[in-house]
Amino acid sequence: MDLINQFVLAGAALLLLAILASALSYRIGMPLLLVFLAVGMLAGEDGPGGIVFNDTGIAYSIGSVALAVILLGGGLHTRAESFRAGLRPAAGLATLGVLITCVATGLFAAWILDFGLLQGMLVGAVVGSTDAAAVFALLHAKGLELKQRVSATLEIESGSNDPMAVILTLVLLDLILAGQGLPGWGTLGMFALQMGMGLVAGIGGGRVLVWLTHRLRMEQGMYPMLILAGGLTLYGLTTVLGGSGFLAIYLAGVVIGNRTPREARNILQVHGGLSWLAQIGMFLMLGLLATPSSLIRDAPAALAIALVLMFAARPLAVWLCLLPFRFPWREQLFIAWVGLRGAVPIILALFPLLAGVPEAGTILDVAFFVVLISLTLQGWSIPYLARLLRLEVPSAPEADERFDLGAGPEGGLAFLGYRLAPQAQVIDRPAIDLHLPGDARLVAVLRDGAALAPEAAGRLAAGDLLYVLARQAEGPALGDLLASAAAPAYLEKRQFYGDFTVRSDADMASVAEAYGLPLPEGAGRMTLAEFLAARVSGVPVAGDRYRLGNIEFVVREAEAGRITRVGLRIPTHLR
Amino acid sequence: MSLISTLLKPEDVLADFEVGSKKRLFEQAGQIFEASQGISAHEVFDSLFSREKLGSTALGYGIAIPHGRIKGLKDTACAFIRLKAPIDFDAPDGMPVDLVFVLLAPAAATDLHLQILGELAQMFSEKAMRDRLRAAPDAAALHRLICEWTP
Numbered sequence: 001m002d003l004i005n006q007f008v009l010a011g012a013a014l015l016l017l018a019i020l021a022s023a024l025s026y027r028i029g030m031p032l033l034l035v036f037l038a039v040g041m042l043a044g045e046d047g048p049g050g051i052v053f054n055d056t057g058i059a060y061s062i063g064s065v066a067l068a069v070i071l072l073g074g075g076l077h078t079r080a081e082s083f084r085a086g087l088r089p090a091a092g093l094a095t096l097g098v099l100i101t102c103v104a105t106g107l108f109a110a111w112i113l114d115f116g117l118l119q120g121m122l123v124g125a126v127v128g129s130t131d132a133a134a135v136f137a138l139l140h141a142k143g144l145e146l147k148q149r150v151s152a153t154l155e156i157e158s159g160s161n162d163p164m165a166v167i168l169t170l171v172l173l174d175l176i177l178a179g180q181g182l183p184g185w186g187t188l189g190m191f192a193l194q195m196g197m198g199l200v201a202g203i204g205g206g207r208v209l210v211w212l213t214h215r216l217r218m219e220q221g222m223y224p225m226l227i228l229a230g231g232l233t234l235y236g237l238t239t240v241l242g243g244s245g246f247l248a249i250y251l252a253g254v255v256i257g258n259r260t261p262r263e264a265r266n267i268l269q270v271h272g273g274l275s276w277l278a279q280i281g282m283f284l285m286l287g288l289l290a291t292p293s294s295l296i297r298d299a300p301a302a303l304a305i306a307l308v309l310m311f312a313a314r315p316l317a318v319w320l321c322l323l324p325f326r327f328p329w330r331e332q333l334f335i336a337w338v339g340l341r342g343a344v345p346i347i348l349a350l351f352p353l354l355a356g357v358p359e360a361g362t363i364l365d366v367a368f369f370v371v372l373i374s375l376t377l378q379g380w381s382i383p384y385l386a387r388l389l390r391l392e393v394p395s396a397p398e399a400d401e402r403f404d405l406g407a408g409p410e411g412g413l414a415f416l417g418y419r420l421a422p423q424a425q426v427i428d429r430p431a432i433d434l435h436l437p438g439d440a441r442l443v444a445v446l447r448d449g450a451a452l453a454p455e456a457a458g459r460l461a462a463g464d465l466l467y468v469l470a471r472q473a474e475g476p477a478l479g480d481l482l483a484s485a486a487a488p489a490y491l492e493k494r495q496f497y498g499d500f501t502v503r504s505d506a507d508m509a510s511v512a513e514a515y516g517l518p519l520p521e522g523a524g525r526m527t528l529a530e531f532l533a534a535r536v537s538g539v540p541v542a543g544d545r546y547r548l549g550n551i552e553f554v555v556r557e558a559e560a561g562r563i564t565r566v567g568l569r570i571p572t573h574l575r
Numbered sequence: 576m577s578l579i580s581t582l583l584k585p586e587d588v589l590a591d592f593e594v595g596s597k598k599r600l601f602e603q604a605g606q607i608f609e610a611s612q613g614i615s616a617h618e619v620f621d622s623l624f625s626r627e628k629l630g631s632t633a634l635g636y637g638i639a640i641p642h643g644r645i646k647g648l649k650d651t652a653c654a655f656i657r658l659k660a661p662i663d664f665d666a667p668d669g670m671p672v673d674l675v676f677v678l679l680a681p682a683a684a685t686d687l688h689l690q691i692l693g694e695l696a697q698m699f700s701e702k703a704m705r706d707r708l709r710a711a712p713d714a715a716a717l718h719r720l721i722c723e724w725t726p
Contacts, residue, residue, distance in 0.1 A: 423702075425635075425636055425668075425702070435668070435669040435670045435671070436669065437668070437669050477667075477668075477669075480667075480668070481668050494696070494700060499634060499640075499692070499693065499696035500630065500632060500634075500696075501630050501631070501667060502629050502630040503629055503630045506628070506629040506630065510625060510628070510629060511629055513625075513644075514625070514626045514629060514643065514644065515644075515689075516644060516680075516682070516683070550686050550689050551689070568630075570689045570690070570692060570693040
């Protein structure tokens with residue numbers, strides 16, 4: 001009994017330490033996951049903690065469940081809108097891309113580690129997929145907002161490429177254990193089965209879960225739990241039946257997140273927290289599992305493999321897979337660099353260990369090393385690279401408080417609370433004379449603990465909390481007016497999108513006429529939206545820009561793949 | 576020194592102007608430029624109005640910078656108008672507009688025209704500047720404020 005209590009204490013203390021350490025990571029910009037991994041390693045056998053944890057079976061089980069929870073959370077937060085921009089490129093990267101990465105890295109690994117070809121490929125397969133937890137965590141880090149085409153591609157890729165890496169690993173293991181030379185047609189069938197079942201179970205199961213939330217009357221707190229239990233059941237069932245459970249639970253999350261279940265906001269919030277818990281738990285455990293002292297032995301070779309993966313294999317895979325989509329080079333370079341490896345390689349490296357492959361120890365060490373290097377080098381540099389490549393877009397300022405009225409978060413009414421900062425535009429304006437966009441109306445002003453009706457509030461002052469009743473669609477315009485995002489100068493909206501906004505359905509001939517622009521052949525009969533859509537690569541997203549004469553057109557908003565608002569920027573004036 | 580200060584003459588500034596609508600404002604602007612530049616009021620109206628159809632030239636916070644190109648015009652011409660009562664301008668933030676800077680460029684517009692537009696937008700984006708413009712007692716004070724502003 002005493003021993004169990006001590007385990008609970010040690011586990012809880014580690015968790016608390018990891019959460020407290022995450023606050024530190026915000027200050028020094030260190031990737032969060034690296035913090036958790038480091039805390040785990042410090043607590044482990046070579047660190048001051050001295051905890052010996054070598055049970056690969058338990059590690060594998062916890063890792064898989066944690067990964068499933070993370071994928072569910074990632075899916076819930078993936079908007080169908082982002083599928084439009086990112087699905088097709090991501091699908092190529094998640095399948096063919098993993099294969100190319102696996103083969104390129106595998107060939108090099110076989111050579112440098114002096115392994116057989118299949119064993120080398122196994123190394124490649126283990127480190128082949130990008131990590132959803134790491135990518136989600138980094139792309140949603142506070143303050144980082146990327147062009148949708150880039151973030152959508154990376155998110156969907158990372159959410160859906162683990163099955164491919166799992167399948168490659170399993171197939172290679174089978175071949176090695178059976179003493180065979182090369183994969184045959186059976187491999188392809190197995191692949192199709194895994195993907196197909198994952199697809200069907202995920203989409204079908206997600207719909208059933210949404211239906212259940214509407215059907216059942218439960219305690220408020222039970223709805224997120226229903227989604228959690230249902231999602232994990234889907235994962236388990238699909239895996240047991242021979243499909244890809246990871247793909248299933250990710251897709252179930254996407255379906256649920258986009259079909260407005262009852263208590264949608266509650267579900268999102270709870271699952272945001274659960275994802276963090278799963279990531280902390282998983283990386284702590286992997287840190288504990290590692291034996292840093294034995295890593296040293298394989299370090300030179302592992303470092304070489306990590307570098308080949310980051311600078312040759314991944315860029316090659318990205319370039320080949322994105323060829324049909326004509327991504328601008330900046331976006332390709334960024335996607336190639338955000339090939340973050342996380343927990344999956346380490347979990348996959350446990351497969352050969354459990355199967356008793358002789359090279360398994362080295363493979364685990366290499367996987368660990370690759371993950372460490374990737375999280376450090378790539379994780380740390382991503383925000384700077386995003387800025388350098390100019391892939392950031394101004395983030396839409398959010399309300400400080402929000403209360404949904406009625407059923408779903410989409411299209412419905414909500415009470416939004418905005419705390420006015422000293423530099424807010426509306427300071428000193430009379431509360432009754434606010435001119436809010438659309439049907440939005442000011443309901444109350446909270447000042448010094450008293451709720452004032454707009455008529456009684458007089459002039460607005462810094463620190464006032466404004467409660468506005470508004471439709472979901474008015475959120476962005478309200479945010480622009482009331483919330484004060486402290487954006488760096490280069491992301492300030494006026495700088496980024498330009499001073500004027502032009503209608504996307506304006507005809508190009510009139511636009512050219514108004515500014516004396518050189519009109520290209522055939523552009524005279526187009527609308528501005530058509531003109532721009534033909535000149536950006538892929539599906540247009542906010543932040544795409546095109547310069548004509550002395551004017552730069554910047555896409556401000558795109559909905560359903562169509563440009564809806566365009567900014568007019570004077571590049572020679574604004575630097 | 577700003578580009579605007581070399582361009583804006585004291586007689587181009589009007590304080591406490593009274594118009595009821597955007598359309599009326601453009602008609603009045605046409606008359607002003609017809610008198611000062613010898614160009615057709617009708618042409619000014621058409622140019623400003625057709626630019627406005629592409630999207631409002633209001634920037635928000637009660638500011639608008641209507642602009643257009645005019646064939647017969649020799650040099651860039653401008654006028655700054657402070658309205659007595661704000662008018663609806665279809666602004667991005669929904670605020671009615673009371674400070675209007677009209678900018679007209681010759682047909683063979685150069686980059687200068689755009690530079691001035693950018694400079695104007697920058698000037699009006701400063702809250703302190705907007706407050707001073709609204710508090711200024713008369714046209715002469717408005718002219719001085721704008722000419723003293725530096726980017």
